[in-house]
Amino acid sequence: MSTTVPKRMTVIQATFIGVGSMVGAGIFALLGAAGAVAGSAVWLSFLIAGVIAALQGYSFAKLGATYPSGGGMLAYLARGFGEGHVTGIFSWLFYVTGAIVAAMVASSFGGYASAVVAHDSPTAATLFAVALVLVMSLLNVVGSTAVARVQSAIVKVVLAILGVFAIVTIANWDPALLDPAGYPGVREIIASVALTFFAFLGFGVITFTAKDLPQPSRQLPRAMYLALAIATTVYVAVSLGVFGTLTADQVVAYGATALAEAAKPTLGQLGYVLMVITALFSTAGAVNASLYPSTGMTQHLAEVGQFPPVFGRTLSRWKASIGLLVMAGLTVIMVLALDLNSIASLGSAVALLIFSAVTTAHFRVHRETGAKLFMLVIALIATLGTFVVFCTTTLVNEPKTTFALLVILALALIADLLWKRTRTRREREIPTS
Template sequence: MGMTIRGAAFLGIGSMVGAGVFVLLGEAGAMAGSAVWLSFLFGGVLALLQGYAVAKLGARYPSSGGMVTYLLKGFGRGHISSVASWLLYFAALIVTAMVSVSFGHYGSALFFDGSTGWAKVLTTAVIVAAAAANIAGAKSIERLRTLIVVVMLAVLAVFVMVTFIDIEPGLLAPSSYLSAMHMVSSVALAFFACLGFVVVSFTGAELRDPAKSLPRAMYLSLGITIPLYVLIALGVFGTLTVPQVIDNGETALAVAAEPSLGTAGFVMMTLVAMLGTSSSVNANLFAAMGSTMELAGSSTFPKVIGSRARVGGMRGVVISVVIVLLIANLVGLTAIASVGSAVALVIFLVTSIAAFRLRSQTGARAWPLVVGVQLTAAVLIVFVVHTAQTAPATLVAMVGVVVLAVVMDLLRRVIRASHP
């Protein structure tokens, strides 16, 4: 039995919402002030443009390899597709680590008074549990994801309604917005919060009639998530001051529910956040499994990554889980989010160019692709400049990830040449 359109869409929604409003509100608030709702709006527009490119590619080249397949089709087995594929792999690991950290913080805030030690224990536990679920390949996993997303959306709808009742317009006044550079830079984070839509591209091999089903699932997931992000941002920043949101960055959504719903609201939102972030971890590991198989099969990654391990399914999954555990437990949330945002923009810039090159085969119109490339490049440039001014160490990490992708590509080619 294949995956349904609803199942694929909910996979994307679970990945996006779990990695978006539950995780990045504090980071976005530090960058854009109370104008975060505009960041999510513009980030959503950028995601729709990129979603159009990915949907057209997915309809023409359905595969469990998702965007890896599109890069190979667009650029062949050269340096560009290889480096971009490594970056895509790194981005998946970064997102998974970031969301796992958020799960740990929410769980610790609810059950262990915010203990840092327990936050790390819960972070580790959700990564291991999600990996086990994906390796087992349980038939009921799609139904469970769907149930989680339905519950999450219902509770978030209640949250929006109650916060809008108590909203203070003065907290959203333009006077509290930061500079234009800060605003544009925050769009990078907002786009990163929408990155989960790419998970839908990995369902192509499991959907019935993917030429029609995959674009519908893609647009459905974005059409639900983007308005939800905007409404939640308005509710949170219309209820709490910007410093309050920043101070409670990892659990801001739960704190925002407390004035209207009391302790019960805090508990409810925390539990939903844990559901949402765990669903996102699961969805991102699902995508990582598909991409590692495709990359190993195309010789872009070493063959060992696609081979079977004695314990834990493919070696690539085991390696990925180990890397995610290291990032989640050793790197701060701000650095993870910033590096992930930059890497995501680079990947989609390259993917949009691939979509433009393949437009005659996919039937895509040129103008959304061109606009997508231009806007993505503009946001990336501004974000990199802003990061250089405010967090040079993070910029070094961004460059380091790109350099690592280049080194991995060159290393693979050297090994392959010495062992033809």
């Protein structure tokens, strides 16, 4: 008689995987860039980005409740487009981009760790980044229960520190710095939304927790909405605290250390230390959450024929998923070989395309999911609109990112065509009885 391993992930743990993926290095890196565009209205940019993410979250939650799968959003794509080239290309895109985002966040962790213990040594930063990827990969090999527990602990620490930061800075802010009379025009605020939306990209990871939730049809939507609510509240509160303490020019000048500088007037050196700890925990959690989907996703894609069968296998001795090991290997290679700062916007651009494709697929099955058509239309317009604004305001000024985006799109297309051709040839070679 066979026994099955019970699914043990809770709604809160699934929520924290999403929050951990969202509240990573983004909040530290984005404030300066967004402040250069939207000035002290950045809190409004985060709020609008949160609304757009919530619209997309509505679509994902409806799909997840109807079609819970370890394949997450990629399984939703197949529901609308079938297991053809469209789903295959976006699957390769998601997989490779996941490694890029993990590498970017790991590099950020390395930078913070090096600044604390190695006097900003580039070599030490790289070693710390690679070590983090290896540790989090090992954690994912242990299993989803271990991932959920560690992620919950990390997110609790991050939210506690950011909560203290927000309360202290807002309690001592200068309201004049947030006077709407000093806000830029609507166009600038909308343009900054394309930047702040980057901080919400991780919510899609929650769709991959369906395989570990006891009742995914009810629990996945709850986790989705709760994670987005927490992330939006944190981002708005933190940006109000920072821009209510520092001028927009100061925030832009301080860049990634703006949070630490905003904490100094009331918390002194303790504020700086708290922000460094937060950065280390945030980036560690984001790498953990970025690697988490790779196991269930690649096993699902191998089963349906979108990926080669090897991606669905595990190394029996260590019970390590090949899909996870390949993802970790790609991440380490990118940390070692690429200038990730020059393609920092790549993950945002590809994610917006993938989200738009998932919502487009949702139109074909909305009667089955019970989703309201007008909500899907608004979600698609908002997401595609953000992508267009992103291209016209950010990518035009980042030729390396534009080139990298085109290369990634081409590689995804080539990978899908080659694998599908190989699969078809193998199927023809199998003798029929």
